[in-house]
Amino acid sequence: xxxxxxxSIQIDATSERIMEVINDVEGMPDRLSAFQIAKVLERDAEGxxxxxxxxxxxxxxxxxxxxxxxxxxxxxxxxxxxxxxxELTGSYELKPGDGGTEVxxxxxxxPGFPVPGFIRKQGVKMMVSGALDDLKKTxxx
Numbered sequence: 001x002x003x004x005x006x007x008s009i010q011i012d013a014t015s016e017r018i019m020e021v022i023n024d025v026e027g028m029p030d031r032l033s034a035f036q037i038a039k040v041l042e043r044d045a046e047g048x049x050x051x052x053x054x055x056x057x058x059x060x061x062x063x064x065x066x067x068x069x070x071x072x073x074x075x076x077x078x079x080x081x082x083x084x085x086x087e088l089t090g091s092y093e094l095k096p097g098d099g100g101t102e103v104x105x106x107x108x109x110x111p112g113f114p115v116p117g118f119i120r121k122q123g124v125k126m127m128v129s130g131a132l133d134d135l136k137k138t139x140x141x
Contacts, residue, residue, distance in 0.1 A: 002087045002110040003124045009132040012100040013139040015074055021138045022076055022092055025052045031134050036062070044071070051081075060115060086112035092135075105132055 011018055028038040037055035044050040048071060055064045065083025069076055074095070080088035087110040095102040109124055 002108040003121070004106075004108045005124070005128070006104055006106045007128045007132060008102055008104045009136055010100055010102055011136045011139050015094040015096045015101050018092075018094055018101055018103060018135065018139045019076070021135055023048050024138075025049050028054075031138060032130060034058070034130075037064075041066070044069075046071075048076075058111070061111075061113060063111070084112065086110040103132065103135060 025038050025040050029035040034057050035054065036057060037053060039053045040049045040051075041053055042049075042051040048069070050069050052067050052069070053065075054067065055062060061084070063084040065080050065085060065088060067078040067088070068081050069078045071077075075091060075093045077091035078089065087108055090105065090107040093104040093106070095104070105128060107124075107128065109127075
């Protein structure tokens with residue numbers, strides 16, 4: 001069964017700048033040490049990643065997976081098409097405002113291998129907060 005949830009953060013940057021950071025797949029290993037591989041395999045007509053490959057050190061196990069991306073105005077969604085997990089889907093929704101942009105991160109994660117409940121919850125929490133904190137730090141720099 002997948003862990004699901006949402007989290008949000010306020011970022012002092014435009015939605016365009018935030019989307020630039022989100023689309024910088026190749027830069028993820030430099031910003032987030034758990035990523036060992038982050039490679040764009042295909043791009044859409046606008047040059048945005050449409051398919052990417054990842055390898056992530058999840059501490060308990062190194063996981064390898066492929067994501068496909070779908071873009072809407074102020075939103076990007078992804079889903080795992082193959083990999084070492086049972087399920088990995090998510091999205092960033094951007095809500096521009098006067099004081100920057102609110103970013104809402106939604107996710108569903110099922111690692112597909114046994115993980116004790118408290119470690120699983122802590123791991124998901126760290127992943128979500130790490131992704132949002134990195135997005136904020138990079139977009140505001």
